[in-house]
Amino acid sequence: MQLSKDKLIDAYTRMKKIRVFEETMRDEFAKGTVPAFIHLYIGQEAIASGICIELNDDDTIASTHRGHGHCLAKNSNLERMTMEIFCRADGLCEGKGGSMHIADLSVGMLGANAIVGANAPIAVGAALRQRVMGENLVSAAFIGDGASNQGAVFEAMNLASVLKLPVLFVFENNGYAEFTGVDYHCGGGDIAGRAEGFGMPSYKLDGSDFFAVQEAAAEAVERARRGDGPSAIECYAKRWYGHFEGDPQHYRTKQELETIRKVSDPLKIFRDKVEEAGLVDSSDLDTIDEDLLSQVISAVEKAKNSPLPNLEELTTNVYEKGSY
Amino acid sequence: MTIKTYREAIIEAMILEMKRDEKVFVIGEDISGGRGCDDFDGEAAGGPMGLTQGLWDEFGAKRVIDTPISETAIMGAAAGAALSGLRPIAELMFSDFFGVCFDQIYNQAAKFRFMYGDQGATPLVIRTMIGAGIGCGPQHSQSPYSIFANIPGLKVVTPSNPYDAKGLLISSIRDNDPVIFCEHKALLGMEGEVPDESYEVPLGRGKILKKGSDISIVAIGQMVGVVQNCIKNLEQKGISAEIIDPRSLSPFDDEMVYDSVEKTGRLLVLDESNPVCSFGSWITSMVSEEVFSSLKAPTKVLTPPHCPVPAAPNLEAAYLPDMETIISASENLKNYT
Numbered sequence: 001m002q003l004s005k006d007k008l009i010d011a012y013t014r015m016k017k018i019r020v021f022e023e024t025m026r027d028e029f030a031k032g033t034v035p036a037f038i039h040l041y042i043g044q045e046a047i048a049s050g051i052c053i054e055l056n057d058d059d060t061i062a063s064t065h066r067g068h069g070h071c072l073a074k075n076s077n078l079e080r081m082t083m084e085i086f087c088r089a090d091g092l093c094e095g096k097g098g099s100m101h102i103a104d105l106s107v108g109m110l111g112a113n114a115i116v117g118a119n120a121p122i123a124v125g126a127a128l129r130q131r132v133m134g135e136n137l138v139s140a141a142f143i144g145d146g147a148s149n150q151g152a153v154f155e156a157m158n159l160a161s162v163l164k165l166p167v168l169f170v171f172e173n174n175g176y177a178e179f180t181g182v183d184y185h186c187g188g189g190d191i192a193g194r195a196e197g198f199g200m201p202s203y204k205l206d207g208s209d210f211f212a213v214q215e216a217a218a219e220a221v222e223r224a225r226r227g228d229g230p231s232a233i234e235c236y237a238k239r240w241y242g243h244f245e246g247d248p249q250h251y252r253t254k255q256e257l258e259t260i261r262k263v264s265d266p267l268k269i270f271r272d273k274v275e276e277a278g279l280v281d282s283s284d285l286d287t288i289d290e291d292l293l294s295q296v297i298s299a300v301e302k303a304k305n306s307p308l309p310n311l312e313e314l315t316t317n318v319y320e321k322g323s324y
Numbered sequence: 325m326t327i328k329t330y331r332e333a334i335i336e337a338m339i340l341e342m343k344r345d346e347k348v349f350v351i352g353e354d355i356s357g358g359r360g361c362d363d364f365d366g367e368a369a370g371g372p373m374g375l376t377q378g379l380w381d382e383f384g385a386k387r388v389i390d391t392p393i394s395e396t397a398i399m400g401a402a403a404g405a406a407l408s409g410l411r412p413i414a415e416l417m418f419s420d421f422f423g424v425c426f427d428q429i430y431n432q433a434a435k436f437r438f439m440y441g442d443q444g445a446t447p448l449v450i451r452t453m454i455g456a457g458i459g460c461g462p463q464h465s466q467s468p469y470s471i472f473a474n475i476p477g478l479k480v481v482t483p484s485n486p487y488d489a490k491g492l493l494i495s496s497i498r499d500n501d502p503v504i505f506c507e508h509k510a511l512l513g514m515e516g517e518v519p520d521e522s523y524e525v526p527l528g529r530g531k532i533l534k535k536g537s538d539i540s541i542v543a544i545g546q547m548v549g550v551v552q553n554c555i556k557n558l559e560q561k562g563i564s565a566e567i568i569d570p571r572s573l574s575p576f577d578d579e580m581v582y583d584s585v586e587k588t589g590r591l592l593v594l595d596e597s598n599p600v601c602s603f604g605s606w607i608t609s610m611v612s613e614e615v616f617s618s619l620k621a622p623t624k625v626l627t628p629p630h631c632p633v634p635a636a637p638n639l640e641a642a643y644l645p646d647m648e649t650i651i652s653a654s655e656n657l658k659n660y661t
Contacts, residue, residue, distance in 0.1 A: 060408055094441035103440040110407055111440060115431050121400020122432060126408040128401060131386055132349045133410070152427070155397035162392055317442040318476045320500040324528070324575045 003214075007053065008280050011210055012270060013288055014049035017078075018042075018069040019267055020292045024300055025068070025085065029245040033304060035087050036098040041069030043208075043240035046266035047172050048073035050213025051140055051233075054221045060108040060126040060139045062119035065100045067112030070142055076104035082299040088306045095309040096317070117143065117150025120169065124156045127165040130227070138224045140168040146177025148191045157198040157230070166224030168217065169195060169232040172207065174239035179251045195232030207235025208264045211273065238264040328518040330511045333486040334375055334451070337493035338413060340522045342383055345411060348497060349387040351398055352415025352451075356380035360390045372417065373453065373512060395425035399450070403433035406448040406502070413497060416452040418464045419506065422471075433502040434477030445500035449493070454482075455546050455596060456628070456644055457510035461635035465509075467545065467596040470603040472504045473574040479503040479527055480574040484548035486516035488571055491525030499527060508546045528575030532584070536566035538658055540584040540591050542607055543569060547594035547645065554647050554654075561651070563658050573603055581607060582615045589620035590657045594645055599627040621660035624653055 003011070022040045029038055041048065044066075052061065052073035063070035071081050077092065084091030085099045092104050103111035110126060113119040123141035130137055143153055148171055160167040171191045175182050183189065192202040201223070205212040213235055220231035238260035242249045249257070274280045318324070328336070342348045355376040357369035370377030380388040391398050395416060402414035416422060422429065429450065436446045456465040473480045479501055483489040489507070496503040533548070534555060543551045548569045558565050566584050570577055585591050591611055595604030604625035611623055626645040634640055 062404065092441060093439060093443070096441055097439045101439045103443060105407075105440070105443045110404065111436070113432075115427055118400065118427055118432060121397045121428060122404035122407065124397065125401035125404020125406070125410075125412075128349075128351075128389075128405045128412075129408060129410060131389070132405075133346070139404075152396045152400060155392075155394045156400065158392055159394055159397040159401060163389065317438050319437070319479070319575075320445060323499065323501065324479075 005280060008274055009284070009288070011049055011053055011214070012280070012285055013292070014053065014073045015045040015210065015267055015270065016288060017292050017296070018045045018048065018072050020296045021072060022068060024296050026241070026245060028300060034085060036100070038085065038099045038245050039066040039243065040241045040245060041066055043260065043264060043266070044172055044174060044237045045069060046210040046213050046270070047170065047207045047235045047237060048142070050210050051168065051170055051217045053214060054217040055108070055138060055140065057107050059137050060110050060123065062110045062123035062126070062139070062141045063112045064119060064142050064144060064147065065112060065114050065116070066144070067102060068099070071102055071104060071109055071112070074104070074107050074109045076102070076107055076109050078295060079299045079302055082303040083306055086303040087308065088303055089309040089313070090306055094313065117147035117152045120153045120156035121159070124160045124165055124167055127160065127167045130166050131163060136225055138166045138168065138221050140170055142170050142172055144177065145171065145173040145175065145182045145186060145191060146180070148194070149185060157195055157200070157232070160230040161198045161200055164227065164229035166227070167230040168220050168224065169230060171232065171234040172237060173234055174237050176239060176243065178243045181251070192232055192234035200230045200232055202232035202234065204234045205236070207237030208266045208269055210266060210270050325517045325519055327515050328486050330486045330489050330514045331373070331375055333490035333518045334493055334507060335377060335379070336518070337490045337497070338376070338379060339382060341494060341497045342379070342387060344522070347409065348411045348413065349389065350376060350379055350413045350415065351389040351391060351402060353391055353393055353398070353417055355415055356385065356388045356390050358390060360385045371415065373509070375451070375507070376415070395421050396428055399425040399428035400432065402448050402450070403428050403436070403446065406433065406446045407436055407444055411447045411497060413449045413451060416450055419452040419454045419468050420463050420466050422468060429502070430475045430478070434475050437501065438477060446502050447500045448502040449496045449505055450502065451505045451507060453509045454506045455508040455510055456633045456640055457546065459635060459637060459640060460509070462632040465633035467506070469504070469506050469573055470597040470601060473603055477502065478574060479572065480506065481527060481572045482506045482545040483571065484511070484545055484569050486514060486518045488525050490518050491523050492527070492571060494522060495524040495527050498524070503527070506545065510546050511549070525571065527572045528577055530568050530570040530577035530580040532580070533567040533569055534565065536564040536588065538564045538588055538590065539654055540566045540568060540581065540588045541594065541654070542581055542591070543567065543594040544573070544603065545596055547596060550645070550647060551594055551650055554650050557647065557651050558654055561655060563654050565654065578610055581611060585611050585615050586618045589618055591619070591623040592653055592657060593625045594650065595625060595627045596644065597627060599625070599630050602627050621657045624657055626650065626653055
């Protein structure tokens with residue numbers, strides 16, 4: 001289905017925001033200003049954007065340690081998210097979560113998660129609102145190829161299938177589980193095929209292509225809202241950088257890294273498609289680029305200049321106030 | 325006032341809360357009787373111990389959700405449901421099974437409030453069976469509440485009788501943090517007076533079951549009943565024991581214990597967990613730090629030995645602290661010079 005110009009602009013904005021944000025984070029990490037580990041999402045922008053563009057604020061996502069892209073694609077507050085990565089008092093999680101644990105419940109972002117695969121059952125739990133309360137909602141879990149081997153993910157798929165819950169299991173196959181290649185770590189090598197074994201429809205597609213992701217997401221979301229249960233979407237994509245910033249990537253060749261940036265750039269693929277088809281003017285997209293860069297730079301400056309949490313906050317919010 | 329069993333008290337608490345709040349639901353293995361009871365016309369079994377009997381008939385499969393044997397999925401789904409506004413009661417059939425799903429409990433549910441900067445609550449109750457005494461052997465008889473109590477963000481409750489079981493469960497369901505509700509399997513048939521109406525027993529408030537002046541005895545879970553059986557013998561030996569049931573371990577009513585020890589000068593703790601880093605040792609450690617000058621004798625903790633729970637009836641009987649051990653330990657404390 002042909003997307004409206006507004007939706008195309010929205011898609012590009014989500015993807016480009018992630019790219020600009022992550023490039024800026026990379027620079028900041030190199031300067032030593034980021035107080036914690038970060039895992040960059042560059043190369044996978046089309047996946048988070050293609051899924052989240054089909055979701056509403058009431059719909060939920062459960063994210064991963066590589067969660068900045070999911071946050072931004074779900075329209076988390078840019079400034080408060082940046083503050084959280086810098087562990088500031090006014091961050092989304094008041095500085096106690098940091099990059100690997102950002103959540104923004106106000107937009108249904110149930111949290112990045114530093115336990116690989118643990119987010120999948122949580123997404124299933126959010127989807128229970130459809131069964132228990134009759135709410136019309138969808139819940140998506142982003143799962144790396146590494147996480148796809150975790151028992152929690154299998155249990156989550158089975159439960160979602162048994163209870164016919166509105167869940168999207170979005171597998172981001174970026175080729176590496178930390179340092180270990182998918183050809184080594186994934187028995188049978190067919191992540192979407194495993195999902196089919198649980199009785200759910202599954203897709204395999206090019207995760208560098210926004211349109212491929214968005215089209216599958218639209219179908220899966222519709223099926224979920226109808227009450228017809230979960231789907232799996234396996235997106236092949238390339239992780240442009242290391243597992244974490246600072247990873248020397250001895251397990252990859254220089255040539256691999258050069259090639260993927262040429263042939264697997266989700267932003268370039270998107271621009272080429274929409275510009276060739278005359279759907280959006282190049283200059284409109286250039287304006288977006290400039291605008292996003294200034295938004296991100298301003299958010300980073302604001303974060304760096306905002307205070308760390310007060311020491312009195314060390315032991316707050318372990319329990320509900322006054323209940324312990 | 326009606327006489328009800330510990331099991332009936334637990335079921336009644338769930339029914340009352342499910343009627344009160346449509347967000348409350350129950351999820352677990354075989355809790356309606358298998359297959360979600362969708363093509364079953366008999367009475368739903370309500371789990372292997374009958375602890376959810378009647379719930380499916382009253383509330384149906386939307387809110388009484390049978391699951392596969394899949395504890396990680398159950399606990400994770402309950403955590404996710406709680407984070408997104410529901411109030412799940414998740415059944416972990418035996419607490420021993422925490423080993424296959426603890427990540428969802430201690431890394432996820434327990435940390436949500438803190439690590440997400442208080443954006444939302446995690447109103448989750450994990451009902452789980454603890455305890456030795458009925459021959460279930462090493463993997464179905466443990467009392468891992470000390471491990472649960474060690475985790476910031478979790479609350480831990482250990483009802484010792486039907487009245488408290490109902491009131492504590494209602495409080496736990498209404499609580500906005502994850503609560504591990506430890507049901508002792510040897511107590512399920514225990515009878516006691518339980519009002520029909522709804523009431524709360526607050527978390528973090530202990531109860532003095534008997535006043536005394538010579539020794540403070542803090543007993544957890546099943547141990548409460550055992551020490552109550554010792555009262556006469558202790559009196560015959562001229563020992564006036566003050567008996568405290570903390571009822572919840574986290575939060576813990578430390579003030580009640582300090583006040584008692586300040587009066588008696590002696591402390592005995594009866595605890596069914598493993599002895600190393602047991603909850604009992606934490607109680608004695610706190611007492612030593614806070615009211616050391618009141619102590620007339622060293623504090624004492626009675627637990628099982630540091631071994632798994634055995635299956636053989638004679639070994640299991642020897643495993644648990646019994647009346648004889650309790651009386652002898654009390655005498656030693658009383659006579660300590």
